[in-house]
Amino acid sequence: MQTPQKIAVVGSGLVGTLLAIYLKKQGHTVHVYDRSPDIRTVQFSGRSINLVMSNRGWKAMEDVGLDDEIRKIGIPVDKRAIHLKNGELNYQYYGKDGEAIFSLSRGVLNRRMIDLAEAAGVDFYFNHKIWDVTLADATLHIGDSEQGAWTELKYDKVFGADGAFSRIRHRMQRQSMFDYSQEFMKIGYKELHIPANADGTHKIDKNSLHIWPRGNFMLMALANLDGSFTCTLFMPFEGENSFEQLKDEVALVNFFANYFPDTKEVIPDLVRDFFKNPTSYLAIMKCYPWTYEDKVALIGDASHAIVPFYGHGMNAGFEDITVLSHMMAKYGDDWKTIFSEYQKSRKPNADAIAELSLRNFIEMSAKTADSKFLLQKKIEKWFSDKHPDKWMPLYSRVTFSLQPYSEALAIGDFQNKIMEEVMQMENIEEKWNSEEVENKIIALLK
Amino acid sequence: MQTPQKIAVVGSGLVGTLLAIYLKKQGHTVHVYDRSPDIRTVQFSGRSINLVMSNRGWKAMEDVGLDDEIRKIGIPVDKRAIHLKNGELNYQYYGKDGEAIFSLSRGVLNRRMIDLAEAAGVDFYFNHKIWDVTLADATLHIGDSEQGAWTELKYDKVFGADGAFSRIRHRMQRQSMFDYSQEFMKIGYKELHIPANADGTHKIDKNSLHIWPRGNFMLMALANLDGSFTCTLFMPFEGENSFEQLKDEVALVNFFANYFPDTKEVIPDLVRDFFKNPTSYLAIMKCYPWTYEDKVALIGDASHAIVPFYGHGMNAGFEDITVLSHMMAKYGDDWKTIFSEYQKSRKPNADAIAELSLRNFIEMSAKTADSKFLLQKKIEKWFSDKHPDKWMPLYSRVTFSLQPYSEALAIGDFQNKIMEEVMQMENIEEKWNSEEVENKIIALLK
Numbered sequence: 001m002q003t004p005q006k007i008a009v010v011g012s013g014l015v016g017t018l019l020a021i022y023l024k025k026q027g028h029t030v031h032v033y034d035r036s037p038d039i040r041t042v043q044f045s046g047r048s049i050n051l052v053m054s055n056r057g058w059k060a061m062e063d064v065g066l067d068d069e070i071r072k073i074g075i076p077v078d079k080r081a082i083h084l085k086n087g088e089l090n091y092q093y094y095g096k097d098g099e100a101i102f103s104l105s106r107g108v109l110n111r112r113m114i115d116l117a118e119a120a121g122v123d124f125y126f127n128h129k130i131w132d133v134t135l136a137d138a139t140l141h142i143g144d145s146e147q148g149a150w151t152e153l154k155y156d157k158v159f160g161a162d163g164a165f166s167r168i169r170h171r172m173q174r175q176s177m178f179d180y181s182q183e184f185m186k187i188g189y190k191e192l193h194i195p196a197n198a199d200g201t202h203k204i205d206k207n208s209l210h211i212w213p214r215g216n217f218m219l220m221a222l223a224n225l226d227g228s229f230t231c232t233l234f235m236p237f238e239g240e241n242s243f244e245q246l247k248d249e250v251a252l253v254n255f256f257a258n259y260f261p262d263t264k265e266v267i268p269d270l271v272r273d274f275f276k277n278p279t280s281y282l283a284i285m286k287c288y289p290w291t292y293e294d295k296v297a298l299i300g301d302a303s304h305a306i307v308p309f310y311g312h313g314m315n316a317g318f319e320d321i322t323v324l325s326h327m328m329a330k331y332g333d334d335w336k337t338i339f340s341e342y343q344k345s346r347k348p349n350a351d352a353i354a355e356l357s358l359r360n361f362i363e364m365s366a367k368t369a370d371s372k373f374l375l376q377k378k379i380e381k382w383f384s385d386k387h388p389d390k391w392m393p394l395y396s397r398v399t400f401s402l403q404p405y406s407e408a409l410a411i412g413d414f415q416n417k418i419m420e421e422v423m424q425m426e427n428i429e430e431k432w433n434s435e436e437v438e439n440k441i442i443a444l445l446k
Numbered sequence: 447m448q449t450p451q452k453i454a455v456v457g458s459g460l461v462g463t464l465l466a467i468y469l470k471k472q473g474h475t476v477h478v479y480d481r482s483p484d485i486r487t488v489q490f491s492g493r494s495i496n497l498v499m500s501n502r503g504w505k506a507m508e509d510v511g512l513d514d515e516i517r518k519i520g521i522p523v524d525k526r527a528i529h530l531k532n533g534e535l536n537y538q539y540y541g542k543d544g545e546a547i548f549s550l551s552r553g554v555l556n557r558r559m560i561d562l563a564e565a566a567g568v569d570f571y572f573n574h575k576i577w578d579v580t581l582a583d584a585t586l587h588i589g590d591s592e593q594g595a596w597t598e599l600k601y602d603k604v605f606g607a608d609g610a611f612s613r614i615r616h617r618m619q620r621q622s623m624f625d626y627s628q629e630f631m632k633i634g635y636k637e638l639h640i641p642a643n644a645d646g647t648h649k650i651d652k653n654s655l656h657i658w659p660r661g662n663f664m665l666m667a668l669a670n671l672d673g674s675f676t677c678t679l680f681m682p683f684e685g686e687n688s689f690e691q692l693k694d695e696v697a698l699v700n701f702f703a704n705y706f707p708d709t710k711e712v713i714p715d716l717v718r719d720f721f722k723n724p725t726s727y728l729a730i731m732k733c734y735p736w737t738y739e740d741k742v743a744l745i746g747d748a749s750h751a752i753v754p755f756y757g758h759g760m761n762a763g764f765e766d767i768t769v770l771s772h773m774m775a776k777y778g779d780d781w782k783t784i785f786s787e788y789q790k791s792r793k794p795n796a797d798a799i800a801e802l803s804l805r806n807f808i809e810m811s812a813k814t815a816d817s818k819f820l821l822q823k824k825i826e827k828w829f830s831d832k833h834p835d836k837w838m839p840l841y842s843r844v845t846f847s848l849q850p851y852s853e854a855l856a857i858g859d860f861q862n863k864i865m866e867e868v869m870q871m872e873n874i875e876e877k878w879n880s881e882e883v884e885n886k887i888i889a890l891l892k
Contacts, residue, residue, distance in 0.1 A: 150593070174611075176630065176727045179628065179630055180628050181626065181627035181628070182624070182625065182627075
């Protein structure tokens, strides 16, 4: 057991709140600060993408006994439902029978987790704006405005769980030898809405992640408990098929009629939602180091903000907590080593999931509409079912296993080279599940 | 001629000061702010690397008639003097007869340029700390301390020439769609000193850039007008042959006796200078965009801080001014287009010189000690002298021409592939200047 510490967590998002529960259960005093009001008292923002919880997230939940609580507010999703432009609907299963990710509404999950954290004894301070941190002695600087008077709050440790635009990281960035990058995507997103049927049921299959892949843009939808779906339109800001072009109602309605004809029935408030909801940005943030001595540590999006296309932002952040907690158990009161080993262990994996997430936009928006790609995935699944010891598909490694992301990425690249050769076999469409293909893969694996 | 504007330049370094002269000569009101005291009133810092001015820098000087003034305080350097560990001394000429770069002391040059700017009518405000800028209306926020009271200074345009740690860029970084990265090198540097002889002459050849290449570290020296040399030791912070290992006098003296025996006579105050002067960091900063509407523009290191190994930090910054000035002449009062075309033109070239500079550390610290590399350079020079229309070596493109850096980089890579094949020819050491080699290069160029 560790000597109790007085710990501040900056940020009451998913990672900050779960971290607070972990730290509280270890016997520490935990204060969570957030510049925003209590999310339990406000309307949701109209700019969220639904979350999917997968094995890494569940592992972190299980370790503090929250998995059953949270599973109640999630909907299992075991496949992609791919809506082609010609009206065809294809299904692509994510894993083996019984394997599924869980769709969760960010707002619902975050509210529930704050309840659970409070019940565990964590203190929350909402509407408290942290403007700066003194790294050397873990002191927070708090005040109503950036230029106004600030008060000092001294802690033993400070965790920056304050997201992609972290203030804590912002201070670290001004240190020598701190590497940092932020890169904004040319693609933005907008939240849309599929309401529930009058009887509260879902208008389309609730156990699918729905994708309308259209090349350089796509629509997706994930189910909510109340029978509705949160939809997200991803497309470029400028150029062909871009937000810039959808300036008025006529352009918007024509565009949807052309590219997403089967959504007409299910998105009744398209025009209102589209022009009311903001167009949001996507960015990738990377940095290193993540910690300062034994005083300050970044976690979650604050240290590794990624794009949402693999559905792993929350899962990666929760896995940070699993690893940190492992280091705490291993090194006791030696926080310098805890922080140092935590960041060394997590950095390559954070970089790997950043890369995988970026690549997955192309997979979702373009490749899922490509029959060759779907065949490749079918072959992989077939071979993997026959030889589970020889082949686990990349998606399963990332989503249904706890293998480090960096290993999953490396093995995935190796497997992809093999599949490139397999896909070039003559008549592969006919003989995809033949002994010849099986033997070819086995040979290439050696 | 442009309509006169009220313009603030933040930063009185080399780029800020030269930019101010350009803007003043265009008829604008120009105020230069610097958080530091007037460099003409203070001692130099003991952490500078000597500058080399090459054609891009001279071009910017010529356009405002400053080249003759500045040439007086420079020393032409036409070759590398390569000091091998075994005492051997090799020379490698940079270009053709008469081609040279000019060694300049940063302090001497900066002081002289501020004199010239003041004479041109530029107003300087030293000890004025700019903490923030309101991008939308080009308003500077100035005050004694970051948390104290600030005063507003409204301008028509603001230029951020405030270096690698730019405050102006810092504000832009907090905008959406602003890409930014900072990366610190594992190699640091320390300034050392070769004093003049008693009669004011130089102890070693003043027309050479002296290098002591030792693999992952190196020493270099560039001449000053007063007979002294500014030396710079570049080496890793940690690991084998690192600053970390040179903790005490004994370690330092042994290290120099082992690796740089011929410096014993010429660096008399090694121990004092080494432990007095700071070990400095090297960082690469990149960002985009460089401008905000027609209000704010970044220039020089503020928009593209690079490592010093090609000697092009100042030259690239001065070329920014040449391009900006060209856009001003072309687009008159349309500052939005001026800024937009300026950044579009410069960004790929800034990225190219960043890449070339990084690569040049390996060339200087390791390859110059490799006889194969020196032979390759000799063949390139020989072929280029015979066929100046067919081959200009990369170094000459970058340093003695005004070809865009991005083109120089691309052509350099192409030439390097050719030279890799040439160097693999049998007995290339004997037949390096034969007709066979000549024909081989001509064939590969096609």
